[in-house]
Amino acid sequence: MSISTVTTGFRPSRRSLLAGSAAAAGAFTFGFTIPFGSEAQAQAVVPEINAWVVIHPDDKVVIRIARSEMGQGTLTGLAQLVAEELNCDWAKVTTEYPTPGQNVARNRVWGNFSTGGSRGIRESHDYVRKGGAAARTMLIQAAANEWKVPASECVAEKSVITHKASGRSLRYGQVAAAAAKIEAPKDVALKDPKDWTIAGKPLARLDTAPKTDGSKIYGMDLKMPGMLNAAIKDCPVFGGKVKSFDAAKIKDMPGVKHVLPVGDSAVTVVADTWWQAKTALDALPIVWDEGQHAKVSSASLAEWLKEGLDAPNAVVGNQNGDVKAAISGAARTIEAVYSYPFQNHACMETMNATALYTPDKCEVWTPTQNGEAALAATAEASGLPIAKCEAYKIDLGGGFGRRGAVHDWVRQVVAIAKQIPGTPVKLIWSREEDMLHGRFHPLTQCKMTGALDKDGNLTGLHMRISGQSIVAGIFPQNIQNGRDPVVFQGLNASGPEASIGYTIPNLLIDHAMRNPHVPPGFWRGVNLNQNAIYLESFLDELAHAAGKDPLEFRRAMMKNHPKHLAVLNAAAEKAEWGKPLPAGMFRGICQTMGFGAYVAAVAEVSVSDDGKLKIHRIVAATDPGHVVNPAQVERQIEGSFVYGLSAALYGEITIKDGRVEQENFDTYEVMRLEAMPAVETVLVPSGGFWGGVGEPTIAVAAPAVLNAIFAATGKRIRNLPLKNADLKKA
């Protein structure tokens, strides 16, 4: 059922609330369909072929997508994979989200909803394609049954089934109802990717038009009959609490309906409009109990992490040979200390959710990267069983990891809704709240020690990481023997996810965990970001110390890592590494592996005499195994460089008096169009595996630029962001 078909009759049910927003929006058309609850299933005229595919009598194909669309194009890419095996007419394809509650009720028939770690396509390609293939088989069988011929004599193409011998044909829409009653095949064969005609092609996204005329509805835009609006302030010092607030001071302000505590650390004002709520909240006297972290600063955290660089206790992530012996016996040792600051995700759409609570049902509408986690947070915060809760996903105005693992804003809105049962309430975070209460890219430092022999070969490398563990902050149950495996992203000895691309005779990579009170989060690219900066910058240092070309220095250690090497070579060739550049232009190169994909980049920069950096061009190569939509992969790579370079150039969250200092984009600068370099992507999918594309290339943005800056200036920037560095010629 399409949301735009429901135009009247507001009812306080899960579906009509969203439909109500459509009706209230009048002439707007919607880019997404209404979640189909059990109620919708019961009423549905069109039965599903299987969990993934619904075909209407007019041949419209509805493909169900479990992952969340946040701009990365997964809606289109996953639909391409299903449609490829379904052999349907792509022009007739639309998509819809199943709800997390439905997934629970149907024994997780749609699998994992989590949309992070660049895993939307790479971890579901197999079962979504099988869903499409099974549906095709059932449709063909339905036609064969009608013709009383063997299914093997029938073929399906572009939503039409043909019996060649008799020349008869039927459209998918004509046999869909019969196909829905056929038993699903137990096993289906998938096409060889070389035979793809829908997947693998640069097809247009399915969701562009509503993003150009204001009609697309984001979570922040939801409207429901009788809905109130909430603004919130959580204690600015993490771990602090509300001591008191003086509601009487603001209760008569325009529109104010409620002034309420939210847990023990936050206060909300609920009003007719959000602007009224925010205005009153800003006027509300609140006394905080700032707790034990009120004296923490960026400087005190840096001191603490620095101590970890030489601490005796550390957890080993990757080790071979005897690094101590290699260093003590080296012709030359090189040492350097790097650091990487906290970052905020700063999604353009701030955190928000709408909730309706009654004593026997709690429903939440929210942009989320993980509908099931949003549902779990709803159940936990409402105190109701999962079966009495539902979470409805709305496309995100940016995610980048902020809206995945932690659903703090969902817990808040439910805590508010629970205090005003029967009234829908929409909570929107101000930008300031969003900046102060991020789940930040972790804070780390790294000490690199390299051993060179007399010929300038790298014989030993010790990489000591000191600092924050995301896993310890979010999934502490996954820390075993003090080890956070995600800390070593891109540095693992082997494996299909994130392995190091070099063979170094004596190697030790270890981690001294130091967890500040500032809550960490999975930030697009995660730990690959700083690990690639540390390793790839330092390899550049070693190459220069050894008097070797940075590309050749790397190649000498990559013989056993052919996939890493092939991508590095692809970037180098496209960028014409080794060919002289115009005067004043300089190159840097790097490579890494993460999220199952191999990536490399070459950056071309110039630095003026007064220290102004310009990034002219970046060549980025990637091997994600298979490419489902090359046009969207290119956009992901371009976008990843903006995200990565924003952090490298400007991104820095600092702590003073236990709280975040940056409250908006005036102090947390991000990249704008003016700084955008030309990005040339080189796609070299080698097949045989499935890697991600949303994140990996972020990690090569900064090291390529930092290495190019060294080439241009002789200055090695080891502490980001670059805005703090003096690049003036000495």
Added chain:
Amino acid sequence: MAKLNVNGKMIDVEAAGDTPLLWVLREQIGLTGTKYGCGVAQCGACTVHIDGVATRACALPLDAVTAEQKIVTIEGLSPDGSHPVQQAWIKHEVPQCGFCQSGMIMATAALLQANPKATEADIASEITNICRCGTYARVKTAILDVVAGGTLGRG
């Protein structure tokens, strides 16, 4: 009570005079295509046209807008999404998440109306909206395509 001319219609609105135009549009008038991103005129997600000039509505109080001024929001840029900038956005598939794109499109439409032959340098200095997905390369390509088409700024 204030009177506003929004997308060619006179509308009575009831809101405190210091309410930013953005929130009047979104919460009083129900036009949610104009987005809240920062509230301090930094990101441009709230860009609308006032008498043809790109204006960040989040920092403009209702009191400062008169009934004579013509406000155009993304919903009123064209009746059917056919404005050359909207068409270029679709052709080049500029949006990713799309949240900032109303503002990008409104800023671009105003720029090209005033300067139909905008150069890359003009675009770099005039389009200062923030996009966290990183669509800048496609934004630039789409704008240059509209410039090449020469469909804006005539008359």
